Amino acid sequence: MASSFSRILSSKRHIGFLSLVGGSVTAGFLLHREHVSAGTPVRRSYPASAEYPDLRKHNNCMASNLTPAIYAKLCDKATPNGYTLDQAIQTGVDNPGHPFIKTVGMVAGDEESYEVFADLLDPIIKERHNGYDPHTMRHPTDLDASKIHSGQFDERYVLSSRVRTGRSIRGLSLPPACTRAERREVERVVVDALAGLKDDLTGKYYSLTQLTEKEQQQLIDDHFLFDKPVSPLLTCAGMARDWPDARGIWHNNEKTFLIWINEEDHTRVISMEKGGNMKRVFDRFCRGLKEVERLIQERGWEFMWNERLGYVLTCPSNLGTGLRAGVHVKLPLLSKDPRFSKILDHLRLQKRGTGGVDTAAVGGVFDISNLDRLGHSEVQLVQTVIDGVNYLIECEKRLERGQDFKVPPPLKQFK
Amino acid sequence: MPFGNTHNQLKLKFSSADEYPDLSKHNNHMAKVLTPDMYERLRSKQTPSGFTLDDVIQTGVDNPGHPFIMTVGCVAGDEETYDVFSELLDPIIEDRHGGYKPTDKHKTDIEASNLKGGDDLDSNYVLSSRVRTGRSIRGFCLPPHCSRGERRAVETLSIEALASLSGDLNGKYYALKNMTDAEQQQLIDDHFLFDKPVSPLLLASGMARDWPDARGIWHNDNKTFLVWVNEEDHLRVISMQKGGNMKEVFNRFCTGLTKIESLFKERGHAFMWNEHLGYVLTCPSNLGTGLRAGVHVKLPNMSKHAKFEEVLKRLRLQKRGTGGVDTAAVGGVFDISNADRLGFSEVELVQMVVDGIKLLVEMEKRLEKGESVEDLIPAQK
Numbered sequence: 152m153a154s155s156f157s158r159i160l161s162s163k164r165h166i167g168f169l170s171l172v173g174g175s176v177t178a179g180f181l182l183h184r185e186h187v188s189a190g191t192p193v194r195r196s197y198p199a200s201a202e203y204p205d206l207r208k209h210n211n212c213m214a215s216n217l218t219p220a221i222y223a224k225l226c227d228k229a230t231p232n233g234y235t236l237d238q239a240i241q242t243g244v245d246n247p248g249h250p251f252i253k254t255v256g257m258v259a260g261d262e263e264s265y266e267v268f269a270d271l272l273d274p275i276i277k278e279r280h281n282g283y284d285p286h287t288m289r290h291p292t293d294l295d296a297s298k299i300h301s302g303q304f305d306e307r308y309v310l311s312s313r314v315r316t317g318r319s320i321r322g323l324s325l326p327p328a329c330t331r332a333e334r335r336e337v338e339r340v341v342v343d344a345l346a347g348l349k350d351d352l353t354g355k356y357y358s359l360t361q362l363t364e365k366e367q368q369q370l371i372d373d374h375f376l377f378d379k380p381v382s383p384l385l386t387c388a389g390m391a392r393d394w395p396d397a398r399g400i401w402h403n404n405e406k407t408f409l410i411w412i413n414e415e416d417h418t419r420v421i422s423m424e425k426g427g428n429m430k431r432v433f434d435r436f437c438r439g440l441k442e443v444e445r446l447i448q449e450r451g452w453e454f455m456w457n458e459r460l461g462y463v464l465t466c467p468s469n470l471g472t473g474l475r476a477g478v479h480v481k482l483p484l485l486s487k488d489p490r491f492s493k494i495l496d497h498l499r500l501q502k503r504g505t506g507g508v509d510t511a512a513v514g515g516v517f518d519i520s521n522l523d524r525l526g527h528s529e530v531q532l533v534q535t536v537i538d539g540v541n542y543l544i545e546c547e548k549r550l551e552r553g554q555d556f557k558v559p560p561p562l563k564q565f566k
Numbered sequence: 567m568p569f570g571n572t573h574n575q576l577k578l579k580f581s582s583a584d585e586y587p588d589l590s591k592h593n594n595h596m597a598k599v600l601t602p603d604m605y606e607r608l609r610s611k612q613t614p615s616g617f618t619l620d621d622v623i624q625t626g627v628d629n630p631g632h633p634f635i636m637t638v639g640c641v642a643g644d645e646e647t648y649d650v651f652s653e654l655l656d657p658i659i660e661d662r663h664g665g666y667k668p669t670d671k672h673k674t675d676i677e678a679s680n681l682k683g684g685d686d687l688d689s690n691y692v693l694s695s696r697v698r699t700g701r702s703i704r705g706f707c708l709p710p711h712c713s714r715g716e717r718r719a720v721e722t723l724s725i726e727a728l729a730s731l732s733g734d735l736n737g738k739y740y741a742l743k744n745m746t747d748a749e750q751q752q753l754i755d756d757h758f759l760f761d762k763p764v765s766p767l768l769l770a771s772g773m774a775r776d777w778p779d780a781r782g783i784w785h786n787d788n789k790t791f792l793v794w795v796n797e798e799d800h801l802r803v804i805s806m807q808k809g810g811n812m813k814e815v816f817n818r819f820c821t822g823l824t825k826i827e828s829l830f831k832e833r834g835h836a837f838m839w840n841e842h843l844g845y846v847l848t849c850p851s852n853l854g855t856g857l858r859a860g861v862h863v864k865l866p867n868m869s870k871h872a873k874f875e876e877v878l879k880r881l882r883l884q885k886r887g888t889g890g891v892d893t894a895a896v897g898g899v900f901d902i903s904n905a906d907r908l909g910f911s912e913v914e915l916v917q918m919v920v921d922g923i924k925l926l927v928e929m930e931k932r933l934e935k936g937e938s939v940e941d942l943i944p945a946q947k
Contacts, residue, residue: 197715204714205743205779233573237713244776328573330620331587332580360588386769393627396588 199223202237204244211256212467213243216274230267234260234328239268242388255279255468258388260328262321262455262463272467276460279468280525281564290461290471293528294437302430302537308544309427309478310516314436314533316473317416317464319455320447325465326390326415334397337417344446345401345410352439354403359395375400377414390415390465407432408439416464416473429478433533461525471525476536479505482543483515484550490558494546497561498539499523519543535562574610574618582606585620587627595658595850596626596639604653613650617643617711621772622651628770638662638851641771643711645704645838645846659843659850663908672844672854675911678813678820684920687810691864691927693899696806697819697916699856700799700847702838703830708848709773709798714780717796721780724795727829728784735822737786739795742778758783760797773798773848790815791822799847799856801826810861812923816916844908854908859919862888866898867933868926873943877929880946881922882906902926918947 203222206214217240225236243256257275259265265272273285283290304312319325320340323333342356357366370376379394380386402409411419420443422436444454455463461471485491486502495502503518504511519540521532546556577585586605589597600623608619626639638658642648648655656668687695702708703723706716725739740749753759762777763769785792794802803826805819827837838846844854868874869885878885886901887894895901902923904915929939 197713197719201715201718202713204776208743232576241775244779245774324576330577330580330585332577332584335584387775391628392624392770393587 199226202226204240208247209243210248211243211246211254212275212278213240213256213271214248215278217271221270225268225270228267230261230263232261232263232324232328234264234324236268238328239264242384245387246384254384255466257467258327258465259325259463259467261324262319265460265463276467276470276525280471281523283526285459288526289458290525291528292456292461293530294440295530296430296434296437298530299430299433299533299537301541302428302433304427304429304478304540305544306427308547309480309540311423311425311479312427312429312432313421313423313478314433314474314476315419315421317419317462317469319417319463321453321455323417325417326413327388327465331393331396334393334413338397338399338412340447340450340452341410341412341418342399342401344443344450347446348403348442351405351435352403352408352442354401354408356399356401358399370400373406375402375409377411380415385415408435415466427478429476429533429537433476469524472527472529472532473524474529474532475520476533477518477520478540479516480519480540480543481516482547485543485547486515486517488550494543494558497559498542499535499562500539574612577620578610582609585609587623589627591630592626593631594626594629594637594639595662596623597631598661599654599657608651608653611650613644613646615644615707615711617647619651619654621711622647622654625767625771629767637767638849640850641710641848642708642846642850644707645702648843648846655850659853659908662851663854664906666909670909671841672908673911674839674844675913676820676823677913678817680913681813681816681916681920684813684816684916685811687812687861687920687923688927689809691930692810692923693862693864694806694808695810695812695815695861696804697815697857697859698802698804699823700845700852701801701803702846703800704836704838706800708800709796710771710848714776717776717780720800721782721795723830723833723835724793724801727826727833728793730829731786731825734788734818735786735791735825737784737791739782739784741782753783756789758785758792760794763798768798791818798849812859812861812916812920816859852907855910855912855915856907857912857915858903859916860901860903861919861923862899863902863923863926864899865926865930868930869895869898869900871933871939877926877943878902880944881925882918882947883922
């Protein structure tokens with residue numbers, strides 16, 4: 152069972168281990184740009200100019216950055232797994248975007264996509280991540296939860312706290328491109344590792360193909376169940392193929408640590424609980440992640456990571472930490488203040504409705520989370536959320552007392 | 567995956583058993599025919615343009631099907647798909663097209679004068695008449711697999727050919743991506759406009775990629791002859807008009823098709839056709855004639871008769887609601903058309919519709935008068 156995979160991975164695995172020892176000179180050797188060769192060139196009957204997509208009505212990061220020259224340079228290349236530029240940009244071609252919301256418009260089919268298509272992805276990354284330049288900058292990874300301070304929110308305002316990220320298994324293609332066998336291998340590797348979790352992290356796996364009615368209802372009631380994606384942004388990228396084969400949900404018995412398998416990424420890891428103890432949520436998050444990593448390493452696997460891009464995930468918007476730390480918080484007065492958006496912007500926070508992205512806030516309760524993903528560590532981002540939410544609560548309290556508040560200065564960005 | 571030839575090489579590193587799809591909950595033609603052994607034999611193959619077995623079956627894997635309706639569950643990416651994957655497609659074709667064997671020959675007949683009658687269907691009952699088919703241009707990949715460059719080339723060729731039509735067939739092309747609001751509204755009012763497919767059966771096969779690039783509608787000034795470019799097939803050709811003169815509809819259909827075919831030939835392009843499968847189209851269900859000839863007909867009494875379904879079956883007809891496939895009949899008005907596509911010629915199929923509708927209308931009139939229709943129940947065609 153593992154033999155076909157060990158053949159593929161044997162050359163990469165050894166080098167990959169070195170890259171985990173942070174700061175070593177050999178770190179990043181595997182993904183140093185010049186060393187990743189593209190796969191067999193793509194056979195094409197038409198010149199690049201005849202194939203170039205019509206992006207005149209488009210407003211996404213891919214459309215802003217894909218010039219005819221870049222297209223011509225990259226259109227005949229493929230990653231070693233055979234993933235092509237046209238496949239990577241298909242979602243952005245099919246979904247012109249929204250006049251107000253700028254989507255990314257491109258995905259990675261495998262780890263090497265970020266190298267082979269760097270001429271397009273680097274400017275997209277720079278645009279999406281506030282000027283982060285993968286050529287010159289290094290992404291800091293820091294999962295030491297002990298560094299967090301003031302991580303307990305006022306629970307009269309904060310109803311729940313949550314931290315999520317994603318992790319990809321090195322050596323296996325990502326959801327837009329993976330074969331059924333690869334997807335099943337991701338499931339086997341992760342489920343096998345999760346079975347080794349103990350104590351408060353002891354849990355159980357629920358495969359989407361085998362859910363009983365009762366289990367399904369329980370997962371829905373717990374707000375854990377994920378369904379086949381309906382967003383055309385995701386379906387056009389091919390990540391819903393073969394649904395629900397090799398998809399599933401793992402969660403611990405306490406229902407505070409949850410892992411989605413083979414949805415938009417190989418894994419999505421979520422730590423959550425009611426109330427305002429973000430420190431405990433983040434502590435469990437870091438512990439759980441490190442333990443899962445240790446368990447897959449024991450079995451000869453590792454996560455996709457490099458010092459330029461941090462953790463490698465399907466969507467370029469999730470590079471770096473892939474981390475979204477957020478709370479559901481009651482801000483009925485502040486949210487009606489005309490300065491609300493500006494405050495959020497200065498604090499590097501974003502608001503969503505309580506149903507998640509693209510939903511409306513109900514009863515003055517907002518989902519507030521970090522805007523950034525790349526270029527700041529996990530600890531830094533969670534601290535930013537903690538400090539920011541505490542500030543928002545202070546503003547709300549002042550408004551309750553009939554007092555005014557100050558708009559905070561913008562947080563420093565790298566440039 | 568569309569035009570990613572090298573991707574199939576990656577799959578071959580994994581065992582066939584590890585790649586085999588889970589079809590345990592599936593009910594479509596593909597799932598009925600595909601076996602692990604067949605998958606193993608076919609998975610290393612690809613057509614000259616790089617279309618693979620997984621490309622063929624993806625729509626069937628993603629759409630398990632319906633307990634009552636048997637979908638096909640596969641598509642062709644090019645003409646050669648039907649050859650390279652014949653081990654899978656031949657049994658599917660046989661099952662879907664009433665026992666049509668790999669050795670059978672399909673007869674093409676678009677000589678409209680061979681149709682008997684059809685000009686006198688009672689317009690008190692028959693509200694409209696329509697004939698549609700599809701055509702694929704040889705040498706280009708089909709909608710599930712084509713690149714943007716190919717799709718645009720199909721569009722350019724089609725526009726050029728259609729621009730040469732004259733007389734009753736003089737018309738104009740409307741590219742979907744350049745349409746003005748006024749043009750769009752007019753096409754909607756005429757019931758001509760097609761939109762991006764929403765059916766997961768179509769989306770999962772990749773035919774909606776790059777929408778609306780290189781898609782468009784051509785129709786003649788009289789609004790009786792219509793061509794869709796790059797929807798589910800390269801071309802869908804439709805002849806239609808109000809009332810019951812199916813003969814006139816079919817005449818125009820044949821004249822138009824023949825003319826279009828010669829215009830393409832003048833430019834060095836033939837339609838995909840062979841003597842076994844007839845006209846080659848994206849979905850195996852549309853092989854042969856690709857023809858659906860139908861009417862919107864008022865049958866409020868007949869449709870409630872206990873033997874309605876049986877009569878349709880014997881006449882080799884099928885019913886749909888007036889919105890087309892998967893819609894409900896409104897006000898007792900049904901869309902009745904031929905059930906077959908392959909193994910009968912165009913003339914034979916339209917003849918079945920003409921004769922069948924005449925009979926159904928006669929039965930409707932009897933039931934209106936409170937008379938029996940038992941003596942009119944037909945034998946199985």
